[in-house]
Every structure is written in structure tokens, then in C-alpha cells.
Amino acid sequence: MTNPNGRFGIHGGQYIPETLMNAVIELEEAYNSYKNDPEFNRELTELFNEYAGRPSRLYYAEKMTKDLGGAKIYLKREDLNHTGAHKINNVLGQALLAKKMGKTRLIAETGAGQHGVATATAAALMGMECVVFMGEEDTVRQALNVYRMRLLGAEVVPVKTGTATLKDAVSEALREWTSRISDTHYCLGSVMGPHPFPVIVRDFQAVISREIKEQLLAKEGRLPDAVVACVGGGSNAMGSFYHFIGNKEVKLIGCEAAGRGVDTFETAATIATGRLGIFHGMKSYFCQDKDGQIAPVYSISAGLDYPGVGPEHAHLHDIGRAEYVPVTDEEAVCAFEYLARTEGIIAAIESSHAVAHVMKIAPAMEKDKIIVITISGRGDKDCAAIARYRGEDIHE
Amino acid sequence: MSNIKKAFENGKAFLAFLTCGDPDLETTAAAVRAAVENGADLIELGIPFSDPTAEGPVIQGANLRALRGGVTTDRIFAFVKELRRDVKVPMVFMTYANVVFSYGAKRFISTCKEIGIDGLILPDLPFEEKEEFQPICRQYGIDLISLIAPTSENRIAQIAKEAEGFLYLVSSLGVTGARSEIKTDLTSIVKAVRQNTDIPCAIGFGISTPEQAKKMADLSDGAIVGSAIVRLLETYGKDAPPHIGEYVKSMKDAMR
Numbered sequence: 001m002t003n004p005n006g007r008f009g010i011h012g013g014q015y016i017p018e019t020l021m022n023a024v025i026e027l028e029e030a031y032n033s034y035k036n037d038p039e040f041n042r043e044l045t046e047l048f049n050e051y052a053g054r055p056s057r058l059y060y061a062e063k064m065t066k067d068l069g070g071a072k073i074y075l076k077r078e079d080l081n082h083t084g085a086h087k088i089n090n091v092l093g094q095a096l097l098a099k100k101m102g103k104t105r106l107i108a109e110t111g112a113g114q115h116g117v118a119t120a121t122a123a124a125l126m127g128m129e130c131v132v133f134m135g136e137e138d139t140v141r142q143a144l145n146v147y148r149m150r151l152l153g154a155e156v157v158p159v160k161t162g163t164a165t166l167k168d169a170v171s172e173a174l175r176e177w178t179s180r181i182s183d184t185h186y187c188l189g190s191v192m193g194p195h196p197f198p199v200i201v202r203d204f205q206a207v208i209s210r211e212i213k214e215q216l217l218a219k220e221g222r223l224p225d226a227v228v229a230c231v232g233g234g235s236n237a238m239g240s241f242y243h244f245i246g247n248k249e250v251k252l253i254g255c256e257a258a259g260r261g262v263d264t265f266e267t268a269a270t271i272a273t274g275r276l277g278i279f280h281g282m283k284s285y286f287c288q289d290k291d292g293q294i295a296p297v298y299s300i301s302a303g304l305d306y307p308g309v310g311p312e313h314a315h316l317h318d319i320g321r322a323e324y325v326p327v328t329d330e331e332a333v334c335a336f337e338y339l340a341r342t343e344g345i346i347a348a349i350e351s352s353h354a355v356a357h358v359m360k361i362a363p364a365m366e367k368d369k370i371i372v373i374t375i376s377g378r379g380d381k382d383c384a385a386i387a388r389y390r391g392e393d394i395h396e
Numbered sequence: 397m398s399n400i401k402k403a404f405e406n407g408k409a410f411l412a413f414l415t416c417g418d419p420d421l422e423t424t425a426a427a428v429r430a431a432v433e434n435g436a437d438l439i440e441l442g443i444p445f446s447d448p449t450a451e452g453p454v455i456q457g458a459n460l461r462a463l464r465g466g467v468t469t470d471r472i473f474a475f476v477k478e479l480r481r482d483v484k485v486p487m488v489f490m491t492y493a494n495v496v497f498s499y500g501a502k503r504f505i506s507t508c509k510e511i512g513i514d515g516l517i518l519p520d521l522p523f524e525e526k527e528e529f530q531p532i533c534r535q536y537g538i539d540l541i542s543l544i545a546p547t548s549e550n551r552i553a554q555i556a557k558e559a560e561g562f563l564y565l566v567s568s569l570g571v572t573g574a575r576s577e578i579k580t581d582l583t584s585i586v587k588a589v590r591q592n593t594d595i596p597c598a599i600g601f602g603i604s605t606p607e608q609a610k611k612m613a614d615l616s617d618g619a620i621v622g623s624a625i626v627r628l629l630e631t632y633g634k635d636a637p638p639h640i641g642e643y644v645k646s647m648k649d650a651m652r
Binding site for chain 2: 016
């Protein structure tokens, strides 16, 4: 048997260099000792509520519901959190854990910049050093977030290797962690990588589904019929799904970035186009060629532009508990514009992938059905890119 | 019994690493022959991977050049089969888990046996995950090489006890690439290794000068050099083989 540690069915594991093994073992031990510690949880809850602004709203999107003419639509407003995305949930948890472990330095990868900004924020708050690795191409696409991270006191390292996007930022952060372990915690931003990261990140993000459950029970007296979220590595989706996994009547739908379409090479839809592999510490599905070389993926969304998917999602797909659907750039951009005009909410282009799928399925559903969409982040960061997509050149 | 032990029968061993297909397979063949003629005791052949997370910039560059040049796993297998006609020293593949997994572990490892490869080094396959490939490696008599790092500490005993072929001692934290100084307390690591196994151990990562090679070989059974050789390929391209021969000779001479 391969390591049963952190397996989700056949997925997961710890496929990392020997140099990092004691670091992940130490992390797992620390996490296991703190996760049920009342004092740790008191501090984390206080950070969530007083600093990040939790609980986030569950908002009834009445105009969108009426316009689509089918299921009742609620939006889980993670975009209203401090720093503008769900990423802060995981980061506050990991930073607090790292601090308890005696670490003084956080390193992180980032795609769109949201996780990097969240990590830089937590580091500033807790008085820790912070270095963020970001694909050079993404530093151009998301220049504003680079400035925010620097303003928060973090060093941003542009990664020039490979495709100069999210996967290369993860590789470079792993390399950096290998060279400096004793004072450094790798604050991984999604439900991916070697065990225990997929478990830790899921647990810190699970606050999303816990709140959806409570809030919807209070508003509607029942569970939703479907929960829909976008999936890159899959942290906001995993957090949105987690407390519903045991409620079989709740459909769980993850929306992958299809880029220019799943029948093109310019896609990042891992479950639709990838196959089983081993990369970045985990066994899961990856976009790759026949020799196992990782494919250069593409999406308009820098946050979903990753060639793999978290191992627990791969497992939920295998057992049929969650459904994963591809959504193209064009569909996501239309949804981005639609939500802005219909509800006055500018959602992140990542989250707009989930909105786009709901625009397809809601009209055909009965009016007494309920869908919850997780709006994982706010879309201010995307305005320049969307304008460019529409042929308008604006300067920030 | 493993063929790899032959590499350690002529005094301290010099283990040379190159990436297959950097810049093309003809140059790799000439470089391997030059290294062997000048005293290399074992050849580590890198199969390029798109995202080599354990490598520093020099070997990352080699991986990219090789992939751009169009090498594939099948072309490398054919190349090694040809090379084996006259190259008699032990040869091992060094690549990443996904290259083996994606090819099909059984198909990959049985082909290794067929073409005369003696072992397999996978830097992203730690002790906890080696069952992924080890049963098949055993079936075909391919040694799955284990690595020990400066951070291994309490893990050394279990890794050493089950090690095959030779033990790869990682000299320093971080990725591959030349270092001006190696600070790890390798003496105590080697001591812990010796208490648990009789198989040879060689030190790699960061070794580039003859002085370092001698120092590392004095501490263990041999020195592994990758980035310094790859650097010659980066600098001289197709004209690198004689430079590699000369370099290997200087390293091997220092270790005698």
C-alpha cells in the first residue's frame, strides 16, 4: 500500500522531496494538536468575525431569480470578506497555526493575486515576514494586486520559469520551502499539494458551507437543492461543499475554466480534459500530454489557470458525489457583466464561472428549488482585463 | 544482486548526471562516452520533465532545452538501448514520478530492464510513497534509489534499512545547483546510515569543484555531480563532450 495518509480514494498522498517530509509531518502534528484546541479556535473565530468580517452574507438575488424565471438563487458573499475573497479564511487559519508553531516567515504562491494579498495581509497583522511567488504573466495581468501586496509589506517574486503562471508559482514556492524550512511556513492557497494541505485548507474554508447551512435554514427552513462554485485548485468549492457532502439531496456542482473551450488546447478544465497523474505533491487529475508533461493551460481567469485539481474534488468526481462542468471565457465574461447589471454586484471573473453555469440551469428548474452560488471574490481586480477582452483599453 | 554496486568497486565513485536530449540525443551520447572514458563510474540519465520542482535554474534549463528539442520517453528508451552496446558502467534514470506513472509503471520499468537501466531515482517519491513503484521495480530487478536529506533526522534509519542500489545523500537544503560551501553535518548523517545498511552512499547537490568532490568522497562512497556538467552543456552546446571529459577527469583525479 502507498501511504494511506491524506488519501481521498486513490487521490492525494505526499509526493514531495525527502527534504520536505519532516516539515509536512511537523505541520500535520501541529494541526492535529490545535484543530480541536478551544483557545486556538477562540482566536481564529475572533479573527474571522472581528477582522475578516464573518459571517459573510447569504443574499437572496431576487432580480436575478425573477429574470431567469426558475430556481430561487442565493449568493454566498465571500467577496464581502476583508481583502475581497474567500482566501482570507484559509490564510488566517494557517498564519495562526504557523505562529503557534514558532514560524516567523510565510511564503505563498498566487495566481490572480487574491491569495497573495490575503497572505500578505495576515503576515502584516501577525508581524510575520512574507514572500509571495507570482507568475510573471500574472504580475502583468494583476498589477494592482502586486502593488497591494507590496503595500502590505510583502516581497513579490515574479516567476519566469515554465508558463510563468500559477503552476510555476507553486513550483517556485515549493523550491523556496525546500531551501528554508526552520523559520518558514508555506501557506498554500488551495485544497491541493501534499497531505496535510488539502485537509487543512478544506477545514479552514469549511466555514463557508457551515454558514450557508445555518443561514439558509434560518431563511428557508431547509437545505438548498444545489450548491455551485468555481474550481481551480478548488478551495472555495471544497469549503462550499464540505458540510453538504453527507446531505445526498444537495447537488454539488464545480465549475471549471474551459478557457476558449474544452475542444481547444487553450483550456484549464482539468476534470473535463485531464487524466490521472502525480504532480505538486499529490495524485489527482492533471492536464498533461501523453508523456506526462504538464500542459500549459489557459483561462481568462488567473485564479483558475491551474493544470490540476485538489485530490478531494477528484475523489468526489470519481464517486459521483459532485458534478464538474466546464465554463468558457465568453460565458464567464457574460455572467460577470450580467451580475453587475442585474444585482449591482461585480463578482470576480473566477466566481463568474459559477454564475454562468447557474444562468444555464436555473431557468429549467422549478420555482421552489433553491440554488446557492458562492461568490468567492470581488471583481474590481478584473475590470481592466474584462475591458480588454471587450476590446476597450483602460488604464488603472 | 544489483549491478549498481560495481560503480563502487574502483575506490570512490564519481556519479555523473546529464539530461537526455540537451541539446540533442547525439550530444548526450557523446557526453556520456566522454564521461565514462574519463572515469565516471555511474551515469544518471535525466528524463526531462516540464516542471522539475527539485531542480535549480541550471537543470531546469536543461529540461526545457531537451523538451523543446523534442525528446520523448520512447525516444530516450531507444537511445539508451543503443548506448548500452558499448557503455558498460551502471546507468540509472532520474526523472519525476509523473513521467513513470503516465507511461504506465509496469511498461516503464519493464522497458528499463530490457534496455539495460539499473535503477531509478525519483526525487518526488519519498519513503512514504515508494510502494507506488517499488513492487514493480523488485519484479524487474530495477533498484529504486532512496534519498536522505539534511532534514531527514529520525527518518534515516527506516530509509537506510530498506534502501537499494545506493543511497543518495542530499548535501544541502534547497534545489540542485552549485554551492560555494556545504555546511550540513554530513559526517553524522553518514554514520547514521552506516549503522543501518551496508549499501554504498554517495553525496550530491551543490558539488562542482574537485576540492568539494574530494571532501564529499572522503566522507562517503562517492560524489554525484549534475549542475556543473549541465552548465558545460549550456555553455558549449554540441561542443560540450570534450569539456565534460576533461572536467570528469579533474574531479575523478581529485577523488583518488
